Every structure is written in C-alpha cells, then in structure tokens.
Amino acid sequence: MTVVQGAPAAEYEVKLGRLSTLTGRPTHYCAGCEHGILTRLVANAIEELGLRERTVLVDSVGCSVFAHDYINTDAVQAPHGRAPAVMSGIKRVRPDLMVFAVQGDGDAVSIGLLELLYAANRAEPITIFLVNNAIYGMTGGQMAPTTPEGMVTTTTPQGRDVAETGRPLDATKLLAGLDGPSYVKRVVLPIAPMGSTDLYSARGPLEGAKSVLNAFKVQMRGGFSFVEFVSTCSINWKMSVLESKRFATETLAKLFPPGLYKDKLGVEKG
Amino acid sequence: MTVVQGAPAAEYEVKLGRLSTLTGRPTHYCAGCEHGILTRLVANAIEELGLRERTVLVDSVGCSVFAHDYINTDAVQAPHGRAPAVMSGIKRVRPDLMVFAVQGDGDAVSIGLLELLYAANRAEPITIFLVNNAIYGMTGGQMAPTTPEGMVTTTTPQGRDVAETGRPLDATKLLAGLDGPSYVKRVVLPIAPMGSTDLYSARGPLEGAKSVLNAFKVQMRGGFSFVEFVSTCSINWKMSVLESKRFATETLAKLFPPGLYKDKLGVEKG
Amino acid sequence: MKVEVITAGQGGQGVLELANYIAYFEIMKGRHAAYTPSYGPESRGGKVKCYVVASDEQIDSPIVEEPDVLIVMNALSMDFVPMLKAGGTLIFNSSLVEQGPRRTDIKVRRVPATALAASLKELGPPGGGDTSIAANSVMFGAFLAVAGEPLAGQTEAVREVLAHFFTERKAAYIMLNSRAVETGYAFVTDHPEETSAPRELLA
Amino acid sequence: MKVEVITAGQGGQGVLELANYIAYFEIMKGRHAAYTPSYGPESRGGKVKCYVVASDEQIDSPIVEEPDVLIVMNALSMDFVPMLKAGGTLIFNSSLVEQGPRRTDIKVRRVPATALAASLKELGPPGGGDTSIAANSVMFGAFLAVAGEPLAGQTEAVREVLAHFFTERKAAYIMLNSRAVETGYAFVTDHPEETSAPRELLA
Amino acid sequence: MMDGRDFMKGNEALAIGALKAGLNAYFAYPITPSSEVPETLAREFKSPEYPEFRMFLQAASELEAISMVIGAASTGAKVMTATSGPGFSLKQEGMSYAAAMELPFLVADVNRAGPGLGNLGPEQSDYLQATRGGGHGGYRNIVLAPNSVQEMAAFPGLGFSLAFKYRNPVVILADAFLGQLKEDIVFPKIAPERFPTPWAASGARGAERHVLASLHLDFEDQSRHAEHLARKYEEVESAEQRSDSYMASDADVVLVAYGVVARLCRRAVKELRERRVRAGLFRPVTLSPFPSNDLKALVDKGVKKFVVVELNAGQMILDVRLALEGRGQIESVHKMGGLLPAASDVVRRVEALSK
Amino acid sequence: MMDGRDFMKGNEALAIGALKAGLNAYFAYPITPSSEVPETLAREFKSPEYPEFRMFLQAASELEAISMVIGAASTGAKVMTATSGPGFSLKQEGMSYAAAMELPFLVADVNRAGPGLGNLGPEQSDYLQATRGGGHGGYRNIVLAPNSVQEMAAFPGLGFSLAFKYRNPVVILADAFLGQLKEDIVFPKIAPERFPTPWAASGARGAERHVLASLHLDFEDQSRHAEHLARKYEEVESAEQRSDSYMASDADVVLVAYGVVARLCRRAVKELRERRVRAGLFRPVTLSPFPSNDLKALVDKGVKKFVVVELNAGQMILDVRLALEGRGQIESVHKMGGLLPAASDVVRRVEALSK
C-alpha cells in the first residue's frame, strides 16, 4: 500500500484507484504496449457496470493470451483465432453471462477471420476488442494481414509487397458491411504526438475507455459489439516506444481511419 | 453418333456441337441442375480460348466434386472449402496454367470463406465460379449461409430463423468490397419464367456463357475473377424443376441481385 | 426363427420404403428387425439395395449375404439373383422385368407390380396421376402372401405400418398404398405360380 | 577435450550473444560447438540461461547439467551457482552482484563487467550513450582469460567473431565490443583473484 | 409402438439418446454419413419434450463447431457434436485444447471410408486417430464403440457419465453402416444424470473465479499438468475397460471385432460352432481404454489364436498385439473402401486357422 | 567460415537444407518454435543463390497453408511447410487428402509442449500423431527424426527423396530444442536431386490428363485404392527403416531414444560404460517406418533390457513393445512440459535396472 508522506489518507479521496477486476499481477506486456492500456480500460468498464461476477473473458492466442492473468474474472481459452466461436458457444447456453475477448489482428483477421465474420453476422451478443498492431506480436514480428505496404517484418524482410501478399485487410470495414453487428468502432488507442509541442494527447485512451464501456452496454442490450484499437508493437516494429506512437497515430491511422462505423442502438448518443 | 435421317451429314454444318473439353460421360447431377449447365459453359469457354491443355480444374467438395468426371482437363481435388488455397498453390508455382474451380455456396461461403476472401484479396490470378443454390445440395439439403430467411431445410425444419442463424451472406458483395479482385459478377443462371407466356427465358445461361468467357480472359490477363451463379436445387428445395426456376429467378434473385460488381480490366466492354 | 430379405431396384421405386414396411411389420408382430439401406452413391439414381433381417431373437448380423426372399423391382437388379439362398423365393416385378431367372433351385413369383399399382388410378392424387409409385406396396402385399401371413385381420396392422411412414402431407396416400398391399397379396394368392414359399419361413 | 559453459543473466544483458561468441570462437578454432539458448517465456524479460558445449569430438549432448564455467550477469542468476561442477569457475558481474557465492569448492572471478563496459563511453554511439550493454563482451574477454586463451594474436579472431554477429547497422559497434573484450581479458589477467581456471580446461 | 419400442436409424438413436441423457446443446457442421444426427436434433429443438435442450446451432465449419462446443462445455453444459472423418480431422486442434482444459463433451465420429474424401461407406479407419489422439500433445480420448442402434441410443448417456467423471472428451466411434442401420430399440425411462461442475467458468458469483486455460508457460507447471493428465488416463485405463464376450471362454479361436463387424462375427461364431469349430468373439466396447485385461484373461484361460476383423488396414490389431505381447497367434482379416467382409469369409479364415 | 562449416540454428538449417535440396515453394503460417524456418526462407527468397526457390508465401492459417502445399505439390513441385503442434493438428485433414492423392511434400513439425497451447519448450508428444496419421482414414506418413543441426540440414534432402519415391508426405519431426539449438555444420556440395513426376497435374499438353482426387464413390474402387496404399506402406515398412546404434551390440541394457534425447542418452551411455555398465543406445532415425528389424536384431544378439527415454507420457514405447512382442524387459523414462531428463537421471535408472 502506498502511503502519502505526511498526508493522512483520510484527508484524500480516491478519484481513480485500484480495481478489483484486476488481479494485481504485473503484466508480461512490453513497456508502453496498448495491450496494457486496454486491460485497464476493460477492467474499469466491467467494474463500472458491476459485471465482474458474471463476466467470462475468452482468451485469444496472441499477446492477449495473458489477459486472464490480469483480469480477475472467469476465463476460457480459445484456440488461435476461434475466440468468437468459443464466445458464441458460451453465450448460446448462458445468455445471462457477459462474454468478451481481446483479439490480436493475426488472431482475428488472419486465422480467425471466418469465426469473426460469422459471429458478427449471427449478431451474437458478445464483445470483441481487436488490438491491431499490424504485426504478429507474440510470435516475434511476422507479417499480419494488417501490416501496411512496405513495412519490414521478419517474414517480409524487404518490406511487405502487396502485389504478392495482398493489401492490408480492414476488419472494421468488413464487419460494418454486415447486418449483424450493432456497434462497430475504430479507435486509435496510442497517445499521440501533438504537432509542435512535446506533449502527447491522451485522446486515444480516453476515447478507448468510452468505447469499451459502450461496447459492453451494447452486449447488455443484446447486440454484437466490436471495437478495433489501432495500436503499436514497438518491440517488433523495432522502434522506440514514442516512435511507435507516432507511427501508429500518423501512418497506421490513415490506413485504418478511426470512427464510429455502426451504432444501431445509438449508445454513443448516450 | 447421331445420324440425321436421310440428311447426309455433309449437307449440314455443326453450329454448336460436341466439345473435346467434355469427357462425354453422363453427369451425376439431378435433372435440370445448373451444375450441368455450368459444366457446358465452362467447357465451351475453355475450348473457345484454346486452353484445354494448360488448364487445371480444382474440384471443390459439393455436387461440383464430380466436375472432373465431365470436364476433360487435369484436375486436383481440394479439401472442402479450400479450393481457393489449392488454386493459389498451383498458380504460385505454375503461373502459366489456367486454374479454375466451381464451388458451392457451402464450400465457398461457409467452411471456405476465409480461403475465398484471402485468395481474392491477394488478387491471385485464378477463376472461381460459385454455384449458389442456397442449400447444401450434395449432403441432402442442410441450411447454407445463403439460405433465405424462412426457407425449410433439413436443419431448419421450421424455416431458417435469421435471428438464430444470421442473415444470408453475400459473397459477391464481400468480394467486391476488396481491392484484390478484377472481375466480380453475379448472374442468375436458371432459365426464367417470362410473365404471362409459358416460355422461359434463356438469358441466364447465355449471360452465364459470356461471363465464364470473360472470367477466363481476366485470369489470362493476370486478374482474379469470380462469378456467382444464383442457381437451383430442386431436389433439396423439394420443388419440381420448373418451380425451382421460378423460385430462383424471382425470390433468390432479389436477395442476390445480379450485376457486374467489378470489372477492373473492362472485359465486359469487350 | 429368422428371415432375411433383400429388396432391390432403382432410385425412385420405393425400394427403401418397401424394406422399411417389411421390417416395421415384423417389429409390430413383436419380433426384432434390422433394416439396412443402400448407402453410398447409388442413393442418387442407379441401383438401390436394402437388407431386412427379422428374428425372434436379438439379431446378430444385419448384413444379408444369402437372402431367404429377394424382391426385385427392375431388370438391372436381377443381378442379385445369384445371392438368393437355394430354396429361397424370388419375387420380381414382371411389369419391368421380361427375363425370368435362370436358377432352378429357387421359388419364383412374377408380380406385375407396376401395372397393378398403375391400375389403382382412382386412388391417385386428385386430377389423376401416376399411381405406379405404389408398386412397392404391391410388393409388400406380395411378400406378406409369400410369407404366409394371413391378411385377414392384419389390415389394421398393415395400415399402421403405412401410417408410420406416411405422415403429414403424405398421409393422403395411405389409402392408395393399403389397397396396393391388398392387390399384391391377392395377386400372389390367386397365382400360385411355380411353388410358394413354405409357411415356416416366417412363422 | 570438452568444455561446458552456462551463461546467465537477464533479458537485455546480452547473455545469448555472449554464449554465441564463445561457441563461435570455439568453432573458429576448428572445434565443434553447440549453443542452446533459453527457450520459453523467459525470453521476454526474466532470467535467461544459455548452454555452450565445445569439444574436439562430435558433441554428444548439447545440454549442460554441470558446467565447467558459469558466467553470471546479474544477482538473480546466482541461483545457478549450485549447478557448477566442483572445481569449476564462476565468473560473475560484480557491478550488479553484491553477494558472492557460498560454495568453496569452485574458483571465482569477480568482474565488474557493467562498470568496465560503461567506462568505454568514448566508443559509444555519437552523442554519448550508455555503453554498459557491452558488459557481455567484457565477460567474453574474461572467459578467454579464464580459459587460458592467449589474447595476443587472437585479436583478429575475436574481431571476426564479433564481425559475424555485428552486421549491417550494428557493425558500428564492433570497435566498442572488441575493446570491451580486451578490457575483460585484461581485468582477469590483472586480478588473479582466488584461483584461476586451470589451463587444460579449454586446451 | 405399443410395446415401448422404437424403430429408427442409428444416427437418429444417437440424437434421441443424447436428448434423453439431458443434452443441453449441439453444435456441428453437417457431413454425410452423420447428417441424420443434426437433422433429428433440429426437429426436436424447442420441443417441449426436451426442455433441457437449449441450443441447436449449425456452425459454419467444423472448426467453428468444436470451438462452440469448447465454449459451451466450459460453462458445465452437456454438449455434443457429430461428424465424420474429414470433419473429425479438422476438430483435432480443438480436441487437444479441450483435453488440456479437461472439458467434458461428446463427439460422435460416424466413420466413412477414407483417407481424403473417400466415400460414404463404412470403415473403421479412424480407430487410431480417435484412440491415440489425432491432435498434438499426447492427450487421450475416451472412445466408445456401439454395435447396434440400441447402443447408439445408450452411449450418449454413458458417454456423458464418463466425460463428466473424468472431465475429458468422449468419442463415440460409429460408422456409416451403424449410422444408417435401423433397428427396433427401447429407450429406458430414466431421468438424465446430473453432474456437479464446480470447475465451470460461468461467472464467479462471489465464489473463486475459474480459469480454463491450456497455457502453462512455466515448464514445471506444464510438466505437472501433463503428469496430472497422464495419471488421469491411467486411472481411466484401469477403471473403465469394457468389453463383451460371446462363447469365448472355451474357445480355440477368438474373433476380435467391434462395431457392426462384431455382429457379423457373432454370426460367424454361431456358424463355426455349428461346424464344430470352437470359436468365440471378443468385442471391445471401449476402444480407449482398450480392454486389454479382459483380452489377457482369455489367454490365461487358454485361448491361443485370435483373428482380428476390422474395416481398415490393421489398426485395432496393434492394441491386440500390445495386450497379448507375443502370447498367442494373431491373424488379421480386413476390408476397406465401404465393403464389409462376408461372414462366410471369416468362417473360412477361422476354419483354416483352426486346422 | 573458412573451413566450409556454418554455425546456425536447427530451424535455419532446415530452411537452408531445403533450399539446397532444390525447394521450389514454401507455404506456412508462423508458429513458435518453428518461426525461424519461414524467417530464414523469407530472407533467401529471390536470392540468386537459390533460383529454384520460386515461391515463399505466408498463408492466413495452417489450413490455407496445407492447401497451398497440396496445390503446388500437385504440379510436381518440391514444396515444404513447417509448423508446431497446434498448427500440425489443423493440417491433419489436408495430410489425409494428400496421402490419399499420393502427393509428395515435406512437413516439419517442431514439437512444442502440449496438448492445447501448452508452452514453447521441447516435447516429443506429437509422435503418435505424426506416425499413426493424426488425420482420418488410416493413411501413414513417413516420419524422420533428426537429432542434430547437421541432420536438420540433411533431412529435407532425404525427405524429398522418400516423398517423391513413394509419392507420400514426409514429416520431419523435430522439437523446440533442436529448432533453437545452434551447432557447426557442413552443407555437402551436391546438386539437388531431380524427380520425374509423370503423374503431376499441370496441364495435359497433348498427353493424357491427370486427375488427382481422393474421391472413389464406388466401394470397389475405394477398396482397391486403400489396398494400394496399404501395400505401399508395407513396402516403405520393409525398405526404409533407418536407425543408428551406439555400443548396442554387446550391451546388457539399451537406451531407446530419438531426437535430442538420443544425444543426451549417448552421453549417458558413455558415463555408464565408464561405470562399467554395459549400456548401449538405439536411435530410430525413421519413426515411421519404425526400425523394428534393427531393434529385433538386438534382441537376437542377446540384449534383454530396454529403457525408452522420451519427452511424452509414453508413445514410442508402444512401437518398441510392438517390435519386441514380449521378448525383453522394457522400462520407460519420460519428461514433459518442456523439461528434459538429466543424463544423470538416466544413468541412475539404468544402473538400478542393471543390478
């Protein structure tokens, strides 16, 4: 426990504090990674909605496979890419539960694209957060379906050649094109350098917090919700943490433009 | 060989005749099925383009699995749904070959959706014909992803409930939304009842013939081509052959509207 | 006591149903029965062949290698005649099979099943339609006669068998088919051709 | 003759590279060598441990159960000391490890590798930067000294080893690292603490 | 039927049997020759007769299906899926995850002829795949082999008992013949068994949370888990071997066969006995665990010759050889491609052998 | 290096070895601990050194990868894919199709610890999956087990020879340890072998067309095909068993191990010999076909005790038991979860046994 020197705890009130939806374990994530930021946003929303005891987290395979180490709810592990199907299975027999997953772009948009599209099309009342870092983070930086043209990865050492490997796939756009989903949104999650100042904007995380909350609300109201978070992977991009924020918010965000792509239930209006 | 009574063959010229691209074996297809019609269209186009000896047919799993019994080219069989990936494998090592497949809607839009989307997105120079009969024909009439709302199938005995199973998926629309494909078209293939007369229009098969030819031309010019044929399955729809034509051309065609969705190379303009 | 039957014909001739009727009839009589349809590609056209084994005891093998009774619906299926047990009975659809069997060690019943069924036009669908599809029920009747089942008092049982298979929309056809059964039964009783199957076969 | 080495430390300390240098050096001398990295989750932070086995003959097992030499880069990795063969040599990074080993049946070399590396600032990246990452090269030098390798005449070999691993953009660091190797070598030669490893260990 | 008997196909019986055993949910992708399973269940879905049957859903693929099964089973529900060879192959990754996470559910594999697409006839060529773990990582399935429509109806109940007792997937290995075969059967009137599922992940609700994961990054953790699983399989091995014998104890030659082949062999045994050949039949009911103990007991009783009859190129025979370890002569009779050996062939082979 | 030696990881050696064997194409989905295989190949793609290496493509999944492999192999190209357990499981349907269509290609499985996600450490728990056909329908793979970086480099060449000779998929079963291990190796300077492929589907070009399909609706056709495959496997069984022995012929106790475990056991044998225990080592090089003949020969020479050491709960031991059929005492030493047994443990076990 932290003790503030000379300032008796009683004289302060906690505006933002520890969450019982977090296990309190330190993360395996690399320094500065959005997987960590999202973990807090999710825990915060679950706590705010009072859902901890009826939530099941479905672990996807990717850096988010560790999510259950940090998020203090029931959890089930899905094979790589199959989280949406596992979630569907849970929800179909236990509609009273709140079910969500954090998927990577490799997990959701490559190997698991079919499961994602089908769960969305069936309008399963589940929530999926996609951490799009444009690379396979956990396995050491191979090309992802979302890797931008020319990006160097371990399997595209000369930079991604879209003539050979296809153009980056846009999951948000694909989902928005289906009838099923109720809420489809893309948020650029990293903090963003702000023009000339050396200050970074926290709009991403703050917008993220709101979006996570809305996504859960949509599920509670019976809809399928999906939020893509344009993110970073400084380790595998071989950039410093702050360089990676610039690349994500300036370059990636152009390829994957943020926005509210679908909001059937109007949760964003409040 | 047919002999025309009293009319010496020499006095006639064959306008349309037997094709060496057909094996000459009778088909397993049910009476009146578009799988049969398409077989002729394909054979005709291959012959017209002189491609028989450098064509590889990839068999998909569905009623079209028998295609190699009738189409007299080299053939390779793909596991259910994987034809686009098998085709990619062939084409990547032998770009000189002409590679095509006839896939069913279960094969292409259900189990094989990922492979279809990825091959299209990579702009593989291959050609896929989708026989969309809104049902699993070969396996005896289970629900397909393209089954319209309310249709009775063996796995939706009360009619398809889209709230449970999702809305019919539109592969043509999904593919047209990607950058990769050069040619995406939907043709309503069955003959169509024409208003008050008892004559049926052959516009579908004729349009089909043209589309097959164009699709192959696109491949020859290095593009990915895809034609969806809205079709019938009278046996599993439990309709007479002509009832099924009416249903396909009047009801299904509304759900899956025909049209030229993409023609990057302008082949339809000639 | 055990009886083993093969029914054979072409897709669309109701060969599977015929075998089902026989099996279900046996079960209704309190015996055990096993029915094996043609599986495999033949189910879409071509030859269809079903096994029925009925017995007072638990049935060992549902596979029929040497049938006691073989019912053949079309010419192609006469191929199965060599399988018939010596002394067994062949019932064939003489409407579609011209050439009888060569074997002399078997009993033979020619039943013009298609023609007999077609003659029941008045029981067909309203507007008149082909009733020849009831040829299989004619053969069911023929089988019952060959097996020495007294039809009197069994009409109810036969109807129950049919009712089991003709449900919902198809219930309309029960009448046609039960008449077809009677017709087949009567035909065999009236034409004691060659020799009839010994009573004890099914007893 | 065979030598078995374990290098241990924390992610980012260049423990894998150190083991690679040793293995490659051995191979360059015409011997066989096997290098096994830490596999598994430790690779993302936490403890890292590598095996090197070098021998004149084909190597049986690449797995090191009782190393002849153990090189420890940080305090946590002193956990591996019990593995060291009796009579073996422990080289540890005294910049980061305060507490020496309890065992008395081993030879011990304290090398302030991090500090020595950090002192090579002038060879660091332009604009000045931390050169303490070259601590692993210091340890490579220390290992060579412990192993009784005469450094004179080997500078070229050492440089070749480094050149093998520092390619492209990283080639700029060869100078720093070869100086670090020399520094480590010199430190051990100048501080014959406790007892030094017997010559024959690597001969 | 008046006497409480039903007349139905093996596949239908499997479906109804599962419902009577309290099935909660079914997820599958259709494949011949298993399609009557989903088709029967689709008809019964929402029927008031089976209020516990809460979910029937056709998946988009076998991968989706097995993943849905994993999800539903994680909550403690009674779940089943059915498939045939190609689909079973696709489910192997999921089976491995499920075994690792110790999830109880049923998978019916209605074996068709293979490999590849093969055809729709019966084979027993998925024996090793089902019994040895077709997926990675060395787990084991419990595998039951029905040989009649009655057993097709009964084994879902037995399967759920074993699945929940051991927290392990159970495979019902049938074949195309059994799936299509129709027989008269009786459904015993017993209430579905209930199984406690304190391990289920279905919301913490004040209690401790449950994490069902197969990830153990630490080698020691994973090793402990692997040893735990190995011990469990040994427990199953010693407690759950099931077999049937027919005239085997005084036999000179014993036929070893499962599934529909065992019925054919039973007939062969009768014929052989009529011909004064002392033949018997040994039928494994559990294929995994293989009933080695009972088979060994026959050797102890003096049986010296075994003829393994199976619809594959020789798979179960490996288990027979492992059980006997050189004690006894073992012959193989097999047939593939959808064909069945004739009982008369079997009789001939045994006669030849017993001379 | 000046003396023609290289120093590289097992996974890298596998990649370069394949290139030197004339690899035409590689399709795979990345998975640890096999990722250096695609990463190495990606670097060499379009390098003038390997003009025959025409295609490197990262697939969207293992299903897509194996299907691309099927397509490319159908044209007669030399194709490879690499994966680890979960990915290998996903490829089982494709493997079954490929075996049925008799396609030659290489699959490397760099075995990690499982089942499920498990961890990234070495195990040998995919042994039965690889050797017994994890897919449906009773086909067989040819399985090679390298035990050094040198063999990782050499086995792609051997693998292609066997694959094309028998028209059958060949699995190179490595493990996480071998994949990551770096050793000095020599690439022999030999030109890639060329294989005639008159069966390939690559355009009829005046000749007869080729249909590569696994569908045989007719039972007799399928049966003929299945018997043809079975005969082929028997031929492989009799012609291609490969093993290595070390001090085994005069041994009292023989260790049986493959892969990296065999190296550890070789060390144990040396130690045991130093302690005057007459120990030896038998190393299967082909796991399928299992080198039963050579193993039996040891029994004939008088070896009576065998200790099977493997990284799983006991898989290869089944093949050892099948080979020995009761002749000889068989003990098991195993370790799982990413851990390796210590050579000293093995030594202790053998000492205890030989007393």
Added chain:
Amino acid sequence: MSRSATPLQKSLVDVDSEFCKGCSLCVVSCPQRNLKLSESFNRLGFHPAEFHYHGEKGDCTACGICYWVCPDFAIAEVRRVRR
C-alpha cells in the same frame, strides 16, 4: 438417340436421348417449341426430349438456346444446312 428431323431442313438439333434426364428445360426455353418430352422412357428411366423441326411456334432457327440450357449435354449438336 432421337432422330426426328425431316431431311434437308434449314437447321437441326440432335438429342442424345440416353443423356437426357427429361428435365424439360429445353422444352420450355425453345422459342419455337421444337422440343417435346417423349412418351417413352430411356434407359435411365426418363422421358427424353424429342426434336421436331416444325415447332409449335415455328421452325427451328438453330438459335442454340436448347444447347445452352441443357444441363446434360443431351442437346448434342445444333446444325445448319450448308449454304
């Protein structure tokens, strides 16, 4: 094999009746109504189509529609008299 054409008609259609499954697509699509299903059965048990030069609505024009709509390659040839 149906051979119902009168000699030296302008155009002719050969129906390979053993391939025909009697689906009637050609029958209902022929603009001139030159095709009819036969009363008799073929070996497959279907009523095969028969060609008549004088159709209900006119003579065969060799338009080829029957050829394109036939799913069973039973419309084997469409021929025209040589000019």
Added chain:
Amino acid sequence: MSRSATPLQKSLVDVDSEFCKGCSLCVVSCPQRNLKLSESFNRLGFHPAEFHYHGEKGDCTACGICYWVCPDFAIAEVRRVRR
C-alpha cells in the same frame, strides 16, 4: 513505491514503482508535466516514473490522464483532497 507528494496538496498521484516499466507514456501525456522518469532502477531494471506535485507546466489537477495511459497499472491511485 514512490512517495513524492508534498502533504496536503490538492491532488496526488501514487506511482507503484515496482509495476512501472519506464515507458514514459505518463511523462509525455501529463498536461502539467508532473511525472518524470527516475534516475534509479526498480527491481525489474527500469527507471520508474516519479510524481511531482509541481509539474513543469503547473500543479497536478487530478485529471487522471496518467492513470488512463499507463499500460502497467503503475499509476495506482489519483487522489484529491477532500473538500
């Protein structure tokens, strides 16, 4: 655990320095620049963030930005003096 707040400031931020990976996200995002990376190392080997009530651009406003941007739950609490 970093305890760099002066008593009875309007608002305070507690940095759980053992969780901190020194990524500097909080540092560059704090509008008042109340956070800096420490010179010293924590047990994980990182330079953890330190809170200073008087930032480069002003006093901490308890805006919570550092809390939301921190990927490692190292910004444990943001507190305000009770009114």
